[in-house]
Amino acid sequence: MEIWVIHGPNLNLLGTREPEVYGSTTLADIDAQLEAAAKEEGVELSRFQSNHEGELVEHLQGAPGRADGILINPAGLTHTSVVLRDALLASGLPVVEVHLSNVHAREEFRRTSLVADIAVGQVAGFGPASYLLGLRGLLAHLRG
Numbered sequence: 001m002e003i004w005v006i007h008g009p010n011l012n013l014l015g016t017r018e019p020e021v022y023g024s025t026t027l028a029d030i031d032a033q034l035e036a037a038a039k040e041e042g043v044e045l046s047r048f049q050s051n052h053e054g055e056l057v058e059h060l061q062g063a064p065g066r067a068d069g070i071l072i073n074p075a076g077l078t079h080t081s082v083v084l085r086d087a088l089l090a091s092g093l094p095v096v097e098v099h100l101s102n103v104h105a106r107e108e109f110r111r112t113s114l115v116a117d118i119a120v121g122q123v124a125g126f127g128p129a130s131y132l133l134g135l136r137g138l139l140a141h142l143r144g
């Protein structure tokens with residue numbers, strides 16, 4: 001089984017970006033934690049980060065036939081991107097949406113997600129653990 005992990009814009013800055021909101025863990029640390037969890041679960045991971053909406057869309061267009069599920073932190077695009085939503089839908093794959101911060105306890109605009117209603121589920125507010133919980137949830141869904 002192969003899970004595609006997708007990180008949206010600005011997540012490459014984790015560790016130094018607004019540490020009071022996002023903590024001090026880097027994206028490389030998160031990816032390493034995910035790799036360890038995937039190894040435990042006996043699944044493959046493919047990881048991708050981009051600051052460009054179009055690159056994320058093009059990457060997702062390669063998912064059918066290769067990925068079994070998508071774990072995504074769409075970052076700021078969560079709240080704005082119809083094209084990312086459409087690309088996720090076009091993949092036909094189960095999607096789990098994750099956020100480091102509790103987007104529901106922040107500014108009003110972060111409460112809107114264009115992904116949540118097409119996702120299997122959303123995990124938000126647990127810092128890097130959101131990704132690990134999201135991965136376990138996605139695998140539980142895929143394994144029925």
Ligand code: DQA
Binds near residue numbers: 011098103
């Ligand atoms: C985020 C929350 C988004 O609102 C924000 O734009 C991000 C990160 C999170 O992981 O908490 O870039 O997705």
